[in-house]
Amino acid sequence: xxxxxxxxxxxxxxxxxxxxxxxxxxxxxxxxxxxxxxxxxxxxxxxxxxxxxxxxxxxxxxxxxxxxxxxxxxxxxxxxxxxxxxxxxxxxxxxxxxxxxxxxxxxxxxxxxxxxxxxxxxxxxxxxxxxxxxxxxxxxxxxxxxxxxxxxxxxxxxxxxxxxxxxxxxxxxxxxxxxxxxxxxxxxxxxxxxxxxxxxxxxxxxxxxxxxxxxxxxxxxxxxxxxxxxxxxxxxxxxxxxxxxxxxxxxxxxxxxxxxxxxxxxxxxxxxxxxxxxxxxxxxxxxxxxxxxxxxxxxxxxxxxxxxxxxxxxxxxxxxxxxxxxxxxxxxxxxxxxxxxxxxxxxxxxxxxxxxxxxxxxxxxxxxxxxxxxxxxxxxxxxxxxxxxxxxxxxxxxxxxxxxxxxxxxxxxxxxxxxxxxxxxxxxxxxxxxxxxxxxxxxxxxxxxxxxxxxxxxxxxxxxxxxxxxxxxxxxxxxxxxxxxxxxxxxxxxxxxxxxxxxxxxxxxxxx
Amino acid sequence: xxxxxxxxxxxxxxxxxxxxxxxxxxxxxxxxxxxxxxxxxxxxxxxxxxxxxxxxxxxxxxxxxxxxxxxxxxxxxxxxxxxxxxxxxxxxxxxxxxxxxxxxxxxxxxxxxxxxxxxxxxxxxxxxxxxxxxxxxxxxxxxxxxxxxxxxxxxxxxxxxxxxxxxxxxxxxxxxxxxxxxxxxxxxxxxxxxxxxxxxxxxxxxxxxxxxxxxxxxxxxxxxxxxxxxxxxxxxxxxxxxxxxxxxxxxxxxx
Numbered sequence: 001x002x003x004x005x006x007x008x009x010x011x012x013x014x015x016x017x018x019x020x021x022x023x024x025x026x027x028x029x030x031x032x033x034x035x036x037x038x039x040x041x042x043x044x045x046x047x048x049x050x051x052x053x054x055x056x057x058x059x060x061x062x063x064x065x066x067x068x069x070x071x072x073x074x075x076x077x078x079x080x081x082x083x084x085x086x087x088x089x090x091x092x093x094x095x096x097x098x099x100x101x102x103x104x105x106x107x108x109x110x111x112x113x114x115x116x117x118x119x120x121x122x123x124x125x126x127x128x129x130x131x132x133x134x135x136x137x138x139x140x141x142x143x144x145x146x147x148x149x150x151x152x153x154x155x156x157x158x159x160x161x162x163x164x165x166x167x168x169x170x171x172x173x174x175x176x177x178x179x180x181x182x183x184x185x186x187x188x189x190x191x192x193x194x195x196x197x198x199x200x201x202x203x204x205x206x207x208x209x210x211x212x213x214x215x216x217x218x219x220x221x222x223x224x225x226x227x228x229x230x231x232x233x234x235x236x237x238x239x240x241x242x243x244x245x246x247x248x249x250x251x252x253x254x255x256x257x258x259x260x261x262x263x264x265x266x267x268x269x270x271x272x273x274x275x276x277x278x279x280x281x282x283x284x285x286x287x288x289x290x291x292x293x294x295x296x297x298x299x300x301x302x303x304x305x306x307x308x309x310x311x312x313x314x315x316x317x318x319x320x321x322x323x324x325x326x327x328x329x330x331x332x333x334x335x336x337x338x339x340x341x342x343x344x345x346x347x348x349x350x351x352x353x354x355x356x357x358x359x360x361x362x363x364x365x366x367x368x369x370x371x372x373x374x375x376x377x378x379x380x381x382x383x384x385x386x387x388x389x390x391x392x393x394x395x396x397x398x399x400x401x402x403x404x405x406x407x408x409x410x411x412x413x414x415x416x417x418x419x420x421x422x423x424x425x426x427x428x429x430x431x432x433x434x435x436x437x438x439x440x441x442x443x444x445x446x447x448x449x450x451x452x453x454x455x456x457x458x459x460x461x462x463x464x465x466x467x468x469x470x471x472x473x474x475x476x477x478x479x480x481x482x483x484x485x486x487x488x489x490x491x492x493x494x495x496x497x498x499x500x501x502x503x504x505x506x507x508x509x510x511x512x
Numbered sequence: 513x514x515x516x517x518x519x520x521x522x523x524x525x526x527x528x529x530x531x532x533x534x535x536x537x538x539x540x541x542x543x544x545x546x547x548x549x550x551x552x553x554x555x556x557x558x559x560x561x562x563x564x565x566x567x568x569x570x571x572x573x574x575x576x577x578x579x580x581x582x583x584x585x586x587x588x589x590x591x592x593x594x595x596x597x598x599x600x601x602x603x604x605x606x607x608x609x610x611x612x613x614x615x616x617x618x619x620x621x622x623x624x625x626x627x628x629x630x631x632x633x634x635x636x637x638x639x640x641x642x643x644x645x646x647x648x649x650x651x652x653x654x655x656x657x658x659x660x661x662x663x664x665x666x667x668x669x670x671x672x673x674x675x676x677x678x679x680x681x682x683x684x685x686x687x688x689x690x691x692x693x694x695x696x697x698x699x700x701x702x703x704x705x706x707x708x709x710x711x712x713x714x715x716x717x718x719x720x721x722x723x724x725x726x727x728x729x730x731x732x733x734x735x736x737x738x739x740x741x742x743x744x745x746x747x748x749x750x751x752x753x754x755x756x757x758x759x760x761x762x763x764x765x766x767x
Contacts, residue, residue, distance in 0.1 A: 122604025124569060126618050126664070127593030136617075140608045216608060 007175065007190035012238065015194060017170040019235035022158045022202075023228075025093050029100030029153055034146070037108030038134060047109055054102035062160040065095045066167050070287060087287060087296045088280070092164035092171075099160055100153035107149030111142035140213075147210035154206055158199040162191065168252070168280040168291060172198070177282040178499070182257050182490045183410050202228075248276045249467065252297035255282040256409050257490050257499075258347060258429060258483065262301045262453075264503035266471065269512065273470040285383060286310060289456075293335035298461035299471065303347055305449035307331075309388040317449045324452065331456075338462025340455040341475030345429055345483045348451035349389050350440040351378075352426035354416060358439040365442035369423065370397040377403040379412050379421030389448055390425065396447035410491070429453075429480055431488020453478075477510045485509070518581030520545045520672055520704035521566060526575035528561055528728075535561045536572065537728040543721075545671070548698050548705045550715030552751060553725035559708045560676055562725070566706070567596045567674060579672065594618050597665030597703075601677040603657050605649040611635075611660050612645040618668040626667060634663040637700075639693055655686035662694060666701070673698070675707040679714070691718050713755035716740065724748040 040047035057065070069091030077084050084090075115138065123133045162173030172195040179187030205224050212220025249270055253263035260281060267277040280297050289311055291297045307327050308314050318326060324342070331337040351366055363369055369376075378401045384390055385404055393399065407415050407424075413432045415421040426433060428440060428451075455474060461467055486506040489497040497505070521543040528536040536558045543549055551559040564570040565577050568584055577584045584592055605614050615634055616626035632642040638659035649657055658678065665673060678694070679687040695718050698705045709715050715722045716736040724732035724747055732744035739752050 116602075116604070116607070118600070118602030118604035119606060120604075121569070121600060121602065122606065125567065125593060125598040125600065125604070127590040127621060129590055129621075132621055137606060137608075141606075 003186045004190055004193075007186050008194060011172065011175060011190060011194050014170055014172050014174050014191075015198070016235040016238035018158070018161055018172040018195065018198065019232060020239055021089065021092055021096065021164060021169060021171060022154070022161045022198075023232045023235070025096035025157050025161070026100050026150065026154055028093065028097035029104055029157075030150060032097070033101050033104035033108060033149075037105055037112065037146075038138075040105075040109050041112035041138070047113075050105060051102075051109060054105050057098050058102045062095070062099060063163050063166065065099065066092060066163055067284075069095050070167060070290075074290070082294070085296060086294060087168040087283075087291050089169055091167055092161070092169040096157050096161055096164070100157045103152035103156070104146065104149040107145045107152075108142060111145035112138065115141060144210050144214040147206060147213050151203055151206040151210060154202045155199045158195060158202060162195050165282045166255070166284065167287065168283050168296065170278075170280070174281055177255060178260060180408060181255060181260065181282075181410055182496065183493065184490070184496055201231075205231075248278045249299065249461070250278050250280055250297045252283055252288050252291055252300035253279065253281045254285055254288050254300075256427070258427070258487050259301060260499045261486050261490065261502045261506060262343070264499045265507055265512075266299060266301075266455075266474070268500070268503055268507065269474070270467075270470055273466075275467070275470065289335075289337075292337050292456050292458045295458045295460050298458050298467070300456055301343065301453050302456050303451040303453055305348065305389060305451040308449050309392070313388070315388065315392060317446055320450050320452070323450055324454075327454075336459030336462075338457040338459065338468075340457055340462075340468065340471055343453040343455060343474060344476040344478045345453055345480035346451050347427050347429035347453055347483070349384075349387075349393075349448050350426055350428050350443070351393075351423050352416070352433060352438040352440050353423045355437045355439050357422065358441075363439075363441060365444050366393065366397050366399070366447070367444060369441060370399050373423065374400050375402050376422035377401060377405060377420070378423050378425070379405045379407050379415050380425040381409045381412060382406045384425040392449075393443070393447040396445050429483045429487060431484045431486070431491055434484060435488050435492065453483075473512060477512055478506065479510075482506060482509050518578065519543055520547070520580060521706070522578040522581075523562070523565075524576045524578070526562070526565060526572045526577060528558075528565070528570060529573045534728050536565075539575070539728075539730060541723070541730060541733075543704060543706065545704050546702060548695065548718065548720045549707070550719035550722045551706065551708045551725060552710065552712055552715045552722055553747075555710065557725040558728040559725045561728075563674055563676055563706060563708050566672070567593050567598055590621065594622055594668050595670055595672070597668075597670040597673040599658070599661050599665045599673070599675045599678045601680040603661045603681075605657055605660060605664075607649055609649075610645065611647050611649065611652070614649065614660055615645075615664045615667050617664065622668070630667075634667055635660075637666065637697060638663045639689075655682055655690060658682060658686075658690060659693075662690075662697075666697070671702075671704060673703050673705045675705065677708055677710070679709075687714075694718070712751040713758075716752070716755065722748075724751065 036050050040050050070086055073084055073086040073091055119137060123137045128136065161171050162176055164171045165173030165177050172191050175187040176191035179185060179191065205228050208220050209224035212218065212224060251263045251267050253259040263279055263281065267279065270277050283291060285306060288300055289302060289307065292300055304323055304327055308323060312330055328339045331339060351369065353363060361372065405421060412424050413436055416424050417436065426438065426440065433440065455471060486502045489502045489505065490499060519542045523539045523541040526536055526539040539562060551563060553559045561570055565572050566579065566584065568589060606617065612631045615631050619626045631645055635642045635645060640656060640659050652660065679690055682690065691714060707719065716739065719736060722734055722736055722739055723730050724744060726747045732748035734744045738744065739748060742749065
């Protein structure tokens with residue numbers, strides 16, 4: 001229980017960010033929904049169109065809605081210019097505000113529609129203007145209903161805001177995704193408890209305001225509003241009261257253990273050199289690369305094969321050094337991203353099986369799998385079957401399976417152990433390969449490209465000599481055994497290390 | 513004709529069409545100041561429509577309505593409505609405002625504050641306990657609510673009181689008492705009153721003049737006495753027959 005308490009206490013920063021994001025999204029939702037509701041009350045057509053739109057938005061899964069704002073904002077850069085952020089706060093805010101729209105709008109429209117017609121006639125009869133009718137009659141009578149809508153929106157938004165982690169916005173989703181990654185249930189639980197408590201608190205406060213409106217008790221309304229303002233103000237102070245934000249080095253990490261550890265390793269090194277750092281964890285693969293190109297993040301670790309196939313859309317493979325040179329040239333010409341160098345290990349995709357299965361079925365290479373594996377089930381992470389690497393391997397060997405299943409990277413290994421999958425798309429630097437006694441099938445046709453881990457810097461960060469100097473010692477410093485051990489130290493079931501601790505030990509072992 | 517001695521209301525060839533439906537047709541009429549006029553007719557005869565053309569809750573398709581010599585279409589809408597008291601069947605008290613706030617709403621819209629002594633006076637006029645001023649409408653009985661409705665209509669000292677089925681939702685005893693009270697207020701305050709009702713007995717007992725409407729037209733314009741004496745034509749007499757018949761049967765019962 002001590003671990004849980006510590007994990008909860010460590011969430012201050014995420015909590016503040018979560019509060020600000022949710023509050024901003026709800027405020028924006030209100031700012032859009034209320035005028036729309038007033039307009040809708042004057043026009044049946046507008047009412048129908050607005051409600052249909054809001055309901056439609058609601059049917060989009062929150063995660064997808066968040067993800068969609070990345071390409072939308074990216075294309076809007078053509079209009080607004082390069083300063084427009086495509087990751088982090090802005091897309092999260094927009095997506096969540098859209099999500100918050102429906103309950104507020106629906107309740108406001110319903111409240112208007114249910115207004116006693118006698119009251120409307122009286123308002124007209126006593127000579128109220130449009131404005132007076134709105135302010136003196138409609139607003140106060142609709143207020144409790146609108147407040148109930150805001151309350152619902154708040155609970156939804158606070159819950160959905162945990163997903164903002166995936167597009168690089170700090171939130172209480174950080175510990176949830178990080179914990180899910182490494183089966184660190186204490187972290188997951190801490191994130192859930194924190195966001196659920198926040199939702200309950202918001203629900204209670206807004207419920208108090210709603211009751212104040214309903215029972216016409218001004219004390220409740222003002223008290224509730226002031227408490228909400230206090231909370232948001234506190235979060236604002238916690239986020240921005242601590243001084244300059246601009247000079248921080250933003251370190252990106254994709255959503256798996258190795259990335260979290262390497263981000264910490266980089267962060268610890270930079271902090272020791274006197275830099276202030278900030279982490280953007282859990283980014284999608286394509287998102288991370290674009291984020292570095294646009295300067296949303298300053299530094300992160302990627303893999304040559306990933307850039308080769310996903311960003312450069314190459315389907316051939318080259319020898320290791322030639323590939324590295326080609327990528328470096330492509331980045332210089334297309335994104336301005338600076339490749340600082342290889343870290344010294346490879347984290348390739350490979351197809352892994354349990355040793356017993358491989359031995360008994362005499363599976364040695366992917367070709368064997370193509371010949372005798374048609375009845376098997378293959379598991380992969382959610383990206384795997386969409387990736388060009390998989391398609392290349394599949395087509396190179398003519399692979400066919402009975403079933404394809406997606407697992408989060410963590411559960412994939414469990415699935416292999418429990419027999420839910422017979423073969424998985426694994427990562428060669430994963431500590432669980434050794435620990436679980438897995439075999440990586442040989443790739444005689446070289447269909448999987450090379451996956452050297454490389455250190456990438458955004459164009460701006462690449463010009464920062466001090467930063468480059470601080471990071472250069474990492475080049476060629478980490479071998480695959482060291483990386484596997486570090487990965488395993490956070491992935492194993494028992495005696496897990498935190499990312500920070502694993503990064504410290506890795507640095508020590510690598511002599512950094 | 514100057515505004516001073518213009519009639520309270522003049523309807524000049526007023527018509528209202530909804531598509532092919534003719535709610536009002538060629539209504540021409542003058543109502544002198546101080547008169548208590550009842551508009552009677554079956555549902556759909558156009559009596560409510562005619563009333564609402566006065567405070568422009570309905571705008572006529574043709575013709576004009578003059579209020580004290582001024583074309584209502586030319587007057588600013590909020591100002592016009594604040595000069596005319598309006599009472600209607602569903603009462604329409606604002607549920608989120610106290611009795612006092614409801615009564616004071618008209619002057620408040622014009623930027624004036626109604627003194628609590630005036631609110632007390634208005635409550636007394638409609639025979640309500642001034643202690644009710646701070647109550648919320650949902651704490652009142654139906655009859656009390658409509659009394660507040662009348663007080664609200666009178667708050668801005670209007671010259672003209674429009675009532676659209678004002679007692680329709682009340683029980684007979686309350687209805688009778690409130691009717692008497694409104695008639696008395698009409699005298700005391702020197703009002704011109706136009707009341708829409710489907711109850712001929714109410715019209716005969718309260719009004720100085722009864723207008724009978726049928727299919728959007730005025731088909732009879734008589735004093736109560738003349739109607740009881742059998743004048744006003746077929747439609748009017750059909751309406752008069754009901755209370756007359758009831759009165760006769762009651763008289764027979766008491767023999």
